[in-house]
Amino acid sequence: MYRLTHDDIEQAARQVYQVMPATAQYAWPLLAERLGCTVWVKHENHTPTGAFKVRGGITFMQWLKREHPHVNGIVTATRGNHGQSLALAASASGLRALIVVPEGNSIEKNNAMRGFGGEVVxxxxxxxxxxxxxxxxAKTQGLYLVPPFHTELVKGVATYGFELFKAVPDLDTVYVPIGCGSGICAVIAARDALGLQTEIVGVVSTEAMAAKLSFETGEIHETDSANTFADGLAVRRPIAEAFAMYRAGAARIVAVDDQAIAEAMRIYYTDTHNLAEGAGAAALAALIQERERMEGKKVGVILSGGNVDRSVYASVIG
Incomplete structure (x- = not known):
């Protein structure tokens, strides 16, 4: 299992900050009043693509240009945020970006990927x-296959964990949503690189429990479906490399249902006036579920993205 060093993450930060500034983390008073603990929100909904994934896209593309200079295009699979990240980074590097999404994927995320220069299939x-x-x-069109989890992706994403922990080094617990795992692995890597003792808690959907089942049994489990409206959590099988990292570095994994996620989206709006997509609100939903356990503590929640379709958000808010 690869461990990122302090220097690794600082080097990644220099690359990331050429494209975007650090995002904010705020302790919102109405969330504290509601939950009985100090709640620091890391605002990854405020990146150029509206989600944390852009950081990994930047560092991955720098690595790809260095290690595989003759590549003329990439292909990857996504539900949206990973694809936006790679479309932006590939286009900036003059590379073709072919993005494969499942049928019925978010219309607005698909449009955003096209807007950043990606071709969507x-x-x-x-x-x-x-x-x-x-x-x-990748094989038939001669493109470089970008996996959903890779050390270079984690390295870029770890910069948000670095920012959070340097701003608030005495957090007791941080809640992080789990899809393919780059987010939670990056937060674990940043914590470990800084030598902190903060407890990291992963969050999944009750409709996509593979990561939690795997974590609790010690071996990878696959589910038959992952039918949650929080598309960033909709993964049926953990990625082995990510699983190894979060199994070793997380304290536990919490499952929240779609109703709890929708309520957390509403609370983000009323208490902070921030837009959160389903996966982006999952960490807050988990904190709400564990509010008694967290009473009086200093807690971080990762608002990982705000890319939710207008019709979905209108339904949630309504």
């Missing part, structure tokens, strides 16, 4: 089937 019933198609297209 719909295939399969879910993310896992889209991944298989991306691997096939």
């Amino acid at each position: 719909e295939y399969g019933r879910d993310f896992d089937e889209a991944r298989e198609e991306a691997a096939r297209l």
Whole structure:
């Protein structure tokens, strides 16, 4: 298992900050009043793509240009935020970006990927089937297959953990949503690189429990479906490298249902006037679920993104 060093993350930060500034973390008073603890929100909804993934796209593309200079394009699978990240970074590097999404994917995320220069292909019933198609297209079209989890992606994403822990080094606990795992692994890596003792808690959907089941049994489990409206959590099978990192570095994994996630989206709006997509609100939903356990503590929650379709958000708020 690869461990990122302090220097690794600082080097990644220099690359990331050429494209975007550090995002803010705020302790919101109405959340504290509601939950009985200090709540620091890390605002990854305030990046150029509206989600944390952009950081990994920047560092991955720098690595790709260095290590594989003759590549003329990339292909990857996504539900949206990873794809926006790579479309932005690939286009800036003059590379083709082919993005495979499952059928019925978020219309607005698809449009955003196209806006950043990506070509979007719909295939399969879910993310896992889209991944298989991306691997096939890599071979038939001579493109570099970008996995959903890679050390260089984690390195870039770890910069947000670095920012949070340097601003608030005495956090007791941080809640992080888990999809393919780059977010939680990056927060663990940043904590360890800084030598902190903060407890890291992963968050999944009750409709996509693979990471939690795997964490609790010690071996990788796959679920038959991942039917949650929080598309960033909709993964049926953990990625082995990510699983190894969060199994070793997380304290526990909490599951929250779609109703709890929707309520957390509403609370973000009323208490902070911030827009959160489903996966982005999952960490707050988990804190609400564990509010008695966290009473009086200093807690971080990762608002990982705000890319939710207007119709979905209108339904949630309504």
